[in-house]
Amino acid sequence: MKFILQCSICLQSLCNPMSLSCGHTFCHNCIHNTLDKQEQSVCPLCRQPVLISQNKSDELLSIVQQIYEKDGIEELLNEFPSLIICLCCGLTPINPIVLPCQHMFCQKCIYESLQEELLCPVCSEFSFSLKVSINQKYKDLINWYLKQFQIEEVQQTEEIMGLDNVNGLPIFNFDQTVIVHMETQFTFFELRYQEMIRRVCSGSCNFIVSGDFIYGDLVKIKNIKKINKGYQVLVEAIARVKIKSVYNYINGIKTSYQPQNAQSFWLCSYQHVKDQILKENSIQQYNNIVLTLDEIYRNIKSDLHSLFDSFMKKLHLVSSADSSLILLATLNNQTISQYYDVDVEKRIQLIQNHFCTLEQHIKGMYNQGEQKQSAKYQQQTIEIILYPEYDVATQYFLNLFNLNKVLCF
16 A cells, blocks of 8 residues: 555655546656656656646545555545545546546546536536546555455556547647648647647647638647747647537636637537548559559659658558548648548549649650740649759659658658
């Protein structure tokens, strides 16, 4: 029991314990001092990005510690069933979860509650958690209690809220589409967005990026760095979403989005954009596109391989649907408007057409006279960039892509 109630930083008894969203618990001062000294804010045990949005201690764990230290194990065993309870069902929690506000629940209970809104059901504080991580201290406490009566330990299972519809996740207005599986770096100086980052890092590190509040992308924070007067945040896009509504709670009243109100960040309800099932012939068509691209890639100038290496590997590591999405979004054309379309077969056909059209333009520029070439260049719908230092195959490959987007991989 002594080791259960010990801080992993100072190795002393927990003092004003604070539980993080990753499931680890430390002394209030220990975790604050540790995060203040870090350039990148992460949990000292699991390295998950974390910021503390609420300066609250886990009062229940403090009470457990006081009973143990003052009255001993017997008294703690007597008090345990009425003390360690889920605040939803009132029973000893199965797989205990502690929210940023430090209230504790069963994993199943809080999972059901967060489906309605990402708020604590007790205090209505924001709880931006799409993944509910089991709290290790309470899990160890409950298993210790069960062992005293020779009851089998509770099995640990973590769940990710893979819901089609989610209500109450923060939304960040950004005028460029982030691409699924791609990492993007943001710098936040506005106070409202700094507060947003602190709060989502107290949850599961997710928020929505959207340019028009119609469609957007669910992103997860991979790394956070404290800079002068703000945060530098690296995120990875993990899913496309359709925005259903944008709102906030102003003076306790749910209020629809108001562009002129720049005092706080906004929340949104959204549903996942799911691709249609891909038919076998379309899978084969896309595989042929990738094989062709691989063949061209092997024949381009070797000094360019390092630029495209990680990008080409990414196309093979993900599903055909996601791979085609990445390829479509990085092409050097205007098909980004199709990024949120669920018709994968149409997406593959757009990619095929782009390859063919560009090939015709490249060949035309080299096979025609200068006058015809100029006229054709003015009429074309695809912008051709000349790289005179490279051969035709390399120029074709380079013109396939928006290089800025490729280099983001």
